[in-house]
Amino acid sequence: MVEDVHVRPGGRSARVRASVHRAVEELVGAESADTLTIPAVAARAGVHPTTVYRRWGSVSQLLADVATSRFSGDVVVPDTGSLAGDLERWMGDVATDLADPDVLALMRATIGSGPEGGCACTxxxxxxxGAIIERERARGGAAPDVERAVDLLLGPLYYRAVFSSRPASSQWARGLVASLLADRAPSL
Amino acid sequence: MVEDVHVRPGGRSARVRASVHRAVEELVGAESADTLTIPAVAARAGVHPTTVYRRWGSVSQLLADVATSRFSGDVVVPDTGSLAGDLERWMGDVATDLADPDVLALMRATIGSGPEGGCACTxxxxxxxGAIIERERARGGAAPDVERAVDLLLGPLYYRAVFSSRPASSQWARGLVASLLADRAPSL
Structure with missing residues (x-):
């Protein structure tokens, strides 16, 4: 990941970053992932290729930066008063986000660009x-391990989005919460 | 998917296909996915680029063909006499396959190449x-829906392999079978 030490809101550096990110999202959404090169991104963003090379180094680092930024803070952690309610609303929102073809295209391109790409998306x-589960514990409730929740909630959801032709509807995604909360298998 | 109507074992067409597939796997394994272009594959396979364009059309179709071939018949469906035994052995074998960095590199590149890439891998x-579950029914046993099994077995396993920094050990993968078989949530 490139540390973004130069950014101040409204500064030139922030404007360059915003146009480069937008150029990546547009190119990734435009069918063929093969065309995503640093010169193509620079041309579309209206900046010099050297600027992009200097700041991001490679397509895979650039995609990881765009994905980290796109998939941060875009979904709100709900507070419905119960663990089941919080998880159901959150899973519905994550599934809705993943139903957007542009989101899927960015995710696929980021995964394809290198070993660290998947983690940048999630x-x-x-x-x-983790925050949802911590809040339930703070309420005095019992909650599964975060890793168990990742396995049984995000596992099936992202699998359908990337590997399966079955739709990952937000209703189905909310239903996964029941399996997690009914889960009695030993923690691994 | 390109229909492969010209192949006969030992024929020129089969030899071309084998060298092109090998070239793709080697290039994909060699760090940078950006270098996977049809001219590069053709050069490495020792064939004319036109041959590759004519037969596969695009990098994404070529990758889907290589992935379909690589991920077919490489893992054997076991027959241990019980559903739990069959699923545990099979999940352990799939996890072992996914622990190979070359397998992961091919999978990531195939996902990154287009919307159909993920399905070609799975x-x-x-x-x-489906065959494991059918056999249990033929034995007279009860078995979960195939789609439920996909969600709760392949979901967590492929998620860890692609999106998480946690190891997807074959022991952990075998443990997912307990969650599936203990699952009492309503089918979705």
Whole structure:
């Protein structure tokens, strides 16, 4: 990941970053992933290729930066008063986000660009799930391990989005919460 | 998917296909996915680029063909006499396959190449899981829906392999079978 130490809101650096990110999202959404090169991104963003090379280094680092930014803070952690309610609303929202073809295209391109790509798409989801589970514990309730919740909630949801032709509807995604909360198998 | 109507074992067409597939696997394994272009594959396979364009059309169709071939028949459907035994052995074998960095690199590149890439990696896994479940029914046993099994077995396993930094050990993968077989949530 590239540390973004130069950004201040409204500064030139922030404007460059915003146009480069937008150029990546547009190119990734436009069918063929093969065309995503640094010169193509730079041309579309209206900046010099050297600027992009200097700041991001490679297509895979650039995609990881765009994905981390796109998949952070876009889904709100709900507070419905119960663990089941929080998880159901959150899973419905994540599934709705994943139903957007542009989101899927960015996710696929990021995965394809290198070994770290997948994690860049989900690091914030893990943190959000951790926050939901922590809040239930703070309420005095029992809650599954975060990793168990990742396995049984995000596992099936992202699998359908990437590997399966079955739709990952938000209703179906909310239903996964019942399996997690009924889960009596030993923690692994 | 490109229909492969010209292949006969030992024929020129089969030899071309084998060298092109090998070239793709080697290039995909060699770090940077950006270098996977049809001219690069053709050069490495020692064939004319036109041959590759004519037969596969695009990098994404070529990758889907290589992935379908690589992920078919490589894992054997076991027959241990029980559903739990069959599923545990099979999940352990699939997890072992996914622990190979070359397998992961091919899977990531195939996903990154287009919307159909993910399915090309898992279509045979769905058929194998269906066969295991069918056999249990033929024995007179009760078995979960195939789609439920896909969600709760392949979901967590492929999620860890692609999206998470947690290891997807074969022991952990075998443990997922307990969650599936203990699952009492309503089918979705």
């Amino acid at each position: 690091v914030d989801r893990h943190e959000q799930l | 279509v045979d896994r769905h058929e194998q899981l």
